[in-house]
Amino acid sequence: MSRRGSAAEGVFLEDIPVDTTLRRHLGELSAEVREALLRIGAIRRVAAGAVVMEDNSLCDELGYILEGTLAMVKHLRDGRRHIIGLLVPTDFFGRLFDGPATFSVEAIGDARLLSFPRAPFEALLGQEPDLERLFMVHLLDELDAAREWLLLMNGPKVVQRVASFLLILLRRMADNASSEVVLPLARKDLAHYLGARPETLSRAFASLARQGAIEPIDAVSGRYRVLDRQMLLDLSGQDLVLE
Structure with missing residues (x-):
C-alpha cells in the first residue's frame, strides 16, 4: 500500500x-x-x-x-x-x-x-x-437524492422516516436479486441523521420487525432483510407516491 x-x-x-x-x-x-x-x-x-x-x-x-x-x-x-x-x-x-x-x-x-x-x-x-x-x-441522481431527503424528513413519526430510509437503501445499495440492506451509519449517527433519539430509533426498527416489514439478520452490524416492500411503503406514509 x-x-x-x-x-x-x-x-x-x-x-x-x-x-x-x-x-x-x-x-x-x-x-x-x-x-x-x-x-x-x-x-x-x-x-x-x-x-x-x-x-x-x-x-x-x-x-x-x-x-x-x-x-x-x-x-x-x-x-x-x-x-x-x-x-x-x-x-x-x-x-x-x-x-x-x-x-x-x-x-x-x-x-x-x-x-x-x-x-x-x-x-x-x-x-x-x-x-x-x-x-x-449523476447530476440527475443528485436531484433525485435531494427529493428523497425531503420525502424522508416529511414523515412526522420516526418509524415513517426509518421505513423511508430503508426503501432508499433498498433502491440504491441492494443487489437487484436481494432484499438485504446494510445500514451505512452507526445507530447513534443514524439517529442524528433521521432526527431521532437512539432509543426511539431502536423502537422504530423493532416495530417494523413486529409488523413483518423487515427482519434483522445481524442487528449489531446493521444488516436487515426487507420482507414486504409494499408494507414498508405503506408504513413510510409516502403520500407523494402515485399509483
Missing part, C-alpha cells in the same frame, strides 16, 4: 491498476474515454473519519465511490454538524465549473475512491460526449 501524494489526512493512494477498476465500474464508456481517464485517475483509500472535501473550499478533485459510504455534512455557525445526505458506491462528488463547495464530504467508514483532478476532468468532459452524458446522469 502506497502513501504517496496523500490529498488529505487519512487519504492514501493505492497501488491497484486503475484500468481494471475503470472497466468494472465504467464499462459503458468507450475504450478511448477510459484510456483518457486512466491517464489522469488514481485510486485512493480513505480512512474512517477523513475529510475528503472541505466545506466552503474550492474542490480540486472529483471523486467516484468504489466502496464504502461518505457523508455530506453541513457545518452551521453555532458549531453544529448536520448530515444532509449519503454517498454510496457509483456516486460522484465534487463541484465542477463553479465556486466553492457548500458542504464537506467525510468518510463514515473506510472507503475506496476513484479520484480525478478537477481541471483535466473538466477539459475531458468538454471533449467526450459519453463522459458528459454520464456526468449529467
